[in-house]
Each structure stands twice: as structure tokens, then as C-alpha cells.
Amino acid sequence: MELGGGSNNRRRDKAITGSVLCFCGLPAKISQAWTDKNPGRRFYGCERYKWFDEEEAFGWQKEALIEARNQIRKKDKIIAELKVTISELRSDLVKKEEAEEDIINSFLKL
Structure with a gap:
């Protein structure tokens, strides 16, 4: 410094x-x-x-940062995939609840 x-x-x-x-x-x-x-x-x-060679002296730090960046990107991808799965499951749940409500209404009409 x-x-x-x-x-x-x-x-x-x-x-x-x-x-x-x-x-x-x-x-x-x-x-x-x-x-x-x-x-x-x-x-x-x-x-x-x-x-005498700053690139070599701090090479391990650069490698660690690149590895951390790659791990973050991988986890971000997994989180995005999980959000899509959650959205699909919520949609399926709403459809099943609507179908269940239709069945109950049909039964009550009898």
C-alpha cells in the first residue's frame, strides 16, 4: 500500500x-x-x-472470488427454478380447490 x-x-x-x-x-x-x-x-x-508479481500474489483471492461468483450464480439459478415450481404448485392448488368447490356445489344441488 x-x-x-x-x-x-x-x-x-x-x-x-x-x-x-x-x-x-x-x-x-x-x-x-x-x-x-x-x-x-x-x-x-x-x-x-x-x-514482484501482484497477479501471482493475489491469484488465490481472484480464484476464490471467481469460485464464489460461480456458486452464487448456481444458487440463483436454483432459486429461480424453485420459484417457478412454487408458482406452478400454487396454480395447481387453486385449480384443485376450484374443482373441489364445483363438486361440492354439484352435490348440494342434488
Whole structure:
């Protein structure tokens, strides 16, 4: 993360006291990226943090988000199917109630 305003100040203050933690929970230190994409960018990371390739470092998070998105889509599809089933069952129930009422009325006319 870049040093500077806002919530980053809290992290910087904690870094001074030595209590900043990496996203994985290990103690973090300030590192500096020298990639083409982020030359000179400062950030916090633990000894396991792969600062040289952010795509690789956060790949597990991207995979987790994609998996969660797919699960949500699957569950949304199931919910939509269940709503259709409920609608059909309600319609069938109304038809059966109407048929039952017709039978009772016919019997009463006798």
C-alpha cells in the first residue's frame, strides 16, 4: 500500500511501532516494488509476499472470488427454478380447490 493519507496513516503508524500485519496475518514490513507497472511503489508485505508479481500474489483471492461468483450464480439459478415450481404448485392448488368447490356445489344441488 502506498504511504500517505487516510487509512494508510494508521498502517504507517503501526509500522513505526512494529505491529503491522500482512494480509495473511504475519508481521509485515515496508517493501518497495520495482515493476514496470508500479515502479518505486511502497507497500506492506510479509516475508512470503510475492511483491514482484501482484497477479501471482493475489491469484488465490481472484480464484476464490471467481469460485464464489460461480456458486452464487448456481444458487440463483436454483432459486429461480424453485420459484417457478412454487408458482406452478400454487396454480395447481387453486385449480384443485376450484374443482373441489364445483363438486361440492354439484352435490348440494342434488
